[in-house]
Amino acid sequence: MTAHDIAPGVVRLPLAPRASINAFLLGDVLVDAGTRHDGKKLLRALRGREVRSHALTHVHPDHQGATHAVCSALGLPLAVAEGEAAAMEAGEQAGSASPTVPARFMRAVAGGPGHPVARTLREGDEVGGFTVVRTPGHSPDHVAYWRESDRVLIAGDALRNMSYATLGPGFALPYDGFNFDQDAVVASARRLVELRPRVAAFGHGAPMDGDAFARAAERLL
Numbered sequence: 001m002t003a004h005d006i007a008p009g010v011v012r013l014p015l016a017p018r019a020s021i022n023a024f025l026l027g028d029v030l031v032d033a034g035t036r037h038d039g040k041k042l043l044r045a046l047r048g049r050e051v052r053s054h055a056l057t058h059v060h061p062d063h064q065g066a067t068h069a070v071c072s073a074l075g076l077p078l079a080v081a082e083g084e085a086a087a088m089e090a091g092e093q094a095g096s097a098s099p100t101v102p103a104r105f106m107r108a109v110a111g112g113p114g115h116p117v118a119r120t121l122r123e124g125d126e127v128g129g130f131t132v133v134r135t136p137g138h139s140p141d142h143v144a145y146w147r148e149s150d151r152v153l154i155a156g157d158a159l160r161n162m163s164y165a166t167l168g169p170g171f172a173l174p175y176d177g178f179n180f181d182q183d184a185v186v187a188s189a190r191r192l193v194e195l196r197p198r199v200a201a202f203g204h205g206a207p208m209d210g211d212a213f214a215r216a217a218e219r220l221l
């Protein structure tokens, strides 16, 4: 895996080919942890880097999968949005929070084990030099991370830049079938677009610069 610096102190850790699943380092905070199969890969990628805590954008199996493994191996305290802390502590079936996804499918993409949450996150909290922005909809209490000083946005799954058809670039709202509340998805996406980021990064897909993001957002919303 090649780590990519996307802004000062901000590293993207691709966990699957074509940037189809990403984790991030914001300063010394690991944000997201891929699937339950990604623990060893993440630990290798973090070797030699200073990591002091772990935070999530949301508790879905492709983001919290290796959370327990990484927190246990490195002794990291875990920070999760207030409204998803219970799902993280329960683990495994975390993704079943979506009412529209069949239980059979959710078992196939089961999340990682539960892990104790040391800190619950709310709007405006600070994580790795970024500010927590509540962006519910894709999941009940999804959060994005925003650094106003140089306008860097870690959008998580509130937006994506990956086509499920090609795995190539494709700026879009998160896929309907996985969303918890579609009206809230649109409102949260608008909120992130209005921040006018200079760099926008996603849970799925490659980062975008501000101009490309603004043009794509105009078409989308």
Ligand SMILES: [Zn+2]
Residues within 6 Å of the ligand: 058, 060, 138, 139, 157, 178
């Ligand atoms: Zn998700």
Ligand SMILES: [Zn+2]
Residues within 6 Å of the ligand: 060, 062, 063, 157, 203, 204
């Ligand atoms: Zn995801």
